[in-house]
Amino acid sequence: MKNLTDISQVRAALEKNGIRLSKGMGQNFLINPSVCPRMAEMCGADDTTGVLEIGPGIGVLTVELAKLARKVVAVELDTRLEGLLAENLSPYPNAEVVWGDVMELDVPALLSEKFADCERIVVCANLPYYITSPIIMMLLESRLPIESITVMVQKEAADRMCAKVGSRASGAVTVAVWHYSEPEILFKVSAGSFLPPPKVDSAVMRLMVRQQPEYDVGDEGRFRALVKAGFSQRRKTLVNSVCSDRRFGKDAVCAALEAMGLEQNARIEQLTMEQLAELSRRLG
Numbered sequence: 001m002k003n004l005t006d007i008s009q010v011r012a013a014l015e016k017n018g019i020r021l022s023k024g025m026g027q028n029f030l031i032n033p034s035v036c037p038r039m040a041e042m043c044g045a046d047d048t049t050g051v052l053e054i055g056p057g058i059g060v061l062t063v064e065l066a067k068l069a070r071k072v073v074a075v076e077l078d079t080r081l082e083g084l085l086a087e088n089l090s091p092y093p094n095a096e097v098v099w100g101d102v103m104e105l106d107v108p109a110l111l112s113e114k115f116a117d118c119e120r121i122v123v124c125a126n127l128p129y130y131i132t133s134p135i136i137m138m139l140l141e142s143r144l145p146i147e148s149i150t151v152m153v154q155k156e157a158a159d160r161m162c163a164k165v166g167s168r169a170s171g172a173v174t175v176a177v178w179h180y181s182e183p184e185i186l187f188k189v190s191a192g193s194f195l196p197p198p199k200v201d202s203a204v205m206r207l208m209v210r211q212q213p214e215y216d217v218g219d220e221g222r223f224r225a226l227v228k229a230g231f232s233q234r235r236k237t238l239v240n241s242v243c244s245d246r247r248f249g250k251d252a253v254c255a256a257l258e259a260m261g262l263e264q265n266a267r268i269e270q271l272t273m274e275q276l277a278e279l280s281r282r283l284g
């Protein structure tokens with residue numbers, strides 16, 4: 001294909017290859033020519049960088065990344081795209097496709113195998129929206145040797161992940177994102193930039209991965225369980241929501257809140273990151 005953002009060329013190429021875009025696989029392909037070069041630039045790819053892309057589609061972002069990076073490895077689930085991707089990536093020998101479900105791959109092994117000759121690794125992707133949060137959580141919780149994650153997600157998801165911890169807009173995913181990274185919304189992208197257009201607008205956000213979490217939470221598993229239980233019933237008081245997980249006893253939670261000078265009827269969304277970390281340590 002000559003122009004990967006020309007809607008009639010994209011339609012014709014998909015038709016020629018007998019591909020109907022799948023909603024189930026989150027296939028909304030970018031056709032706005034300004035978005036991918038901007039994402040590639042803002043993810044910080046240069047000739048020392050290995051880039052992991054998730055869901056290359058027909059390669060519209062992959063080629064922009066390959067122009068700047070040392071190497072691009074793109075994980076794609078839909079093998080129907082094989083012919084089109086091979087054709088579109090043929091001018092870029094530094095771009096490689098790995099076929100499979102990113103959630104089932106051994107990503108740490110993939111990174112060390114593919115990017116041994118790169119000084120730094122970043123993730124850049126237009127994520128399939130049906131598994132945005134699981135992918136981001138997997139990337140962050142695996143403590144991969146990545147510098148940053150620059151991804152397009154639904155605008156609402158970006159707002160939630162980048163919200164302030166301790167505000168009403170926050171959720172369990174907000175806490176996890178801030179724990180492992182410093183998130184920032186870079187720019188918004190209208191629904192009309194995609195084929196087919198999704199129902200909602202999108203945004204590109206960048207998570208700068210922290211070398212070490214900002215606050216000591218004690219045991220990471222306990223911290224995750226605390227946050228998950230707390231936000232699963234966020235309208236209840238923290239004491240009641242957290243105790244829905246049997247590992248946390250009511251008396252211990254009440255005592256911890258008191259020792260921290262917090263009200264017994266506090267809700268989890270009112271606690272700052274520092275307070276959540278302290279609560280987790282105290283419940284250890």
Ligand code: SAM
Nearest residue numbers: 028029030055056057076077078101102126128
């Ligand atoms: N990068 C292309 C673009 O910007 O136009 C396509 C982005 S589209 C929103 C998401 C892509 O992720 C699709 O190509 C889809 O087939 C792929 N995908 C969906 N689920 C996946 C999974 N579990 N693992 C890897 N790729 C997946």
